[in-house]
Amino acid sequence: MSSLPSIATVIGSGTMGPGIAATLARAGATVRLYDISEDAIARAEAAYGVVQGVLAAVDSPSAPGGSVSFGTDLDAALEGTELIIEAVPEKLELKQKVFADLEARIGDEVIIATNTSGIPITTMAESLRVPGRLIGMHWSNPPHLIPMIEIIPGQATDEALVGQLVDIVKAFNYVPVLEKEIPGFVENRVLYAILRECMALLEEGIVTPEGLDACVKWGIGYKLSVIGPTRLLDMAGLDIYQAVSSYLNKDLDVSTDTPQFIKDKIAEGKLGFKSNGGMYEYGEGDVDAKRKEIVTGLIAARKTLSSIPNV
Numbered sequence: 001m002s003s004l005p006s007i008a009t010v011i012g013s014g015t016m017g018p019g020i021a022a023t024l025a026r027a028g029a030t031v032r033l034y035d036i037s038e039d040a041i042a043r044a045e046a047a048y049g050v051v052q053g054v055l056a057a058v059d060s061p062s063a064p065g066g067s068v069s070f071g072t073d074l075d076a077a078l079e080g081t082e083l084i085i086e087a088v089p090e091k092l093e094l095k096q097k098v099f100a101d102l103e104a105r106i107g108d109e110v111i112i113a114t115n116t117s118g119i120p121i122t123t124m125a126e127s128l129r130v131p132g133r134l135i136g137m138h139w140s141n142p143p144h145l146i147p148m149i150e151i152i153p154g155q156a157t158d159e160a161l162v163g164q165l166v167d168i169v170k171a172f173n174y175v176p177v178l179e180k181e182i183p184g185f186v187e188n189r190v191l192y193a194i195l196r197e198c199m200a201l202l203e204e205g206i207v208t209p210e211g212l213d214a215c216v217k218w219g220i221g222y223k224l225s226v227i228g229p230t231r232l233l234d235m236a237g238l239d240i241y242q243a244v245s246s247y248l249n250k251d252l253d254v255s256t257d258t259p260q261f262i263k264d265k266i267a268e269g270k271l272g273f274k275s276n277g278g279m280y281e282y283g284e285g286d287v288d289a290k291r292k293e294i295v296t297g298l299i300a301a302r303k304t305l306s307s308i309p310n311v
């Protein structure tokens, strides 16, 4: 755990911040979780116990001395910090304002890692006093359960920082995936390619939502959780891939915009779990039950996947 910073600060305690803070703290870091919203901090404090239980259940690496403190005082959150992880909403101007507020308070040696889902690091760094300190650190949701982090240097990122962040990620036993900068990074490019085809199949009435979920979960997710797409091609045979891709690729969806039926749902206020309806409808208590089922499933799957060889 020697590469782990002693003190780290997480900026933004919404969906991602608390799980990120808890993961670092369990590995031994003193973590300060900061938000501008008192309500968000209160929610994060309430959720922290649950997240700690989940980390214990998956046997997440643990070292003594770690802690999370919660607050809306930025100066206090930054005192002595070595690593800042920014997890505020995905808006370039907001992130750049946050970076300016941070840089007014920290020394040049402090690392800023951004959890952006895909805004180019190079663009974000343009407004920084010390552009070399900014690097992409894309956690996957839920961050305390998915043990993989994409690391994306921008054009201005210090070369030494790349290796340093790789070592930090390894120190809490996550898998660092180093990438070149590209919109959406690798994980979301693959996910959005899958989602584009899925939404087109639904829109054309080819399959029901239930059928689609079962097909992707068992036919694709189950297999890919064990072998990965590159190895899958070796298992299937490159000749089979050529035979199928030669007629299928030209038939796949290539739309460049969000599907109209998704836009219509959003216009009706159907956003998913957060509005008790989206792709599916949810009655009283259904969303909480589904959330629990998802966490239980992810815990069980992570334990299993951690216990089998990387093939």
Ligand SMILES: NC(=O)c1ccc[n+]([C@@H]2O[C@H](COP(=O)([O-])OP(=O)(O)OC[C@H]3O[C@@H](n4cnc5c(N)ncnc54)[C@H](O)[C@@H]3O)[C@@H](O)[C@H]2O)c1
Pocket (backbone or CB within 6 Å): 011, 012, 013, 014, 015, 016, 017, 034, 035, 036, 037, 040, 086, 087, 088, 089, 090, 091, 094, 098, 115, 116, 117, 118, 138, 139, 140, 141
């Ligand atoms: N939600 C996901 O599944 C997910 C996954 C990977 C990456 N990300 C990325 O992580 C980042 C955060 O996403 P999220 O889903 O946690 O967002 P969120 O909206 O749930 O939470 C953001 C938090 O930031 C706070 N905030 C707003 N302005 C602030 C400021 N100036 N200073 C401090 N805090 C401020 C808000 O009060 C809120 O609590 C985004 O860049 C997002 O794209 C999200």
Ligand SMILES: Cc1ncc(CO)c(C(=O)O)c1O
Pocket (backbone or CB within 6 Å): 117, 139, 140, 141, 188
């Ligand atoms: C649909 C979707 N879009 C973005 C993200 C975060 O980058 C996720 C996720 O689960 O992490 C997602 O599911």
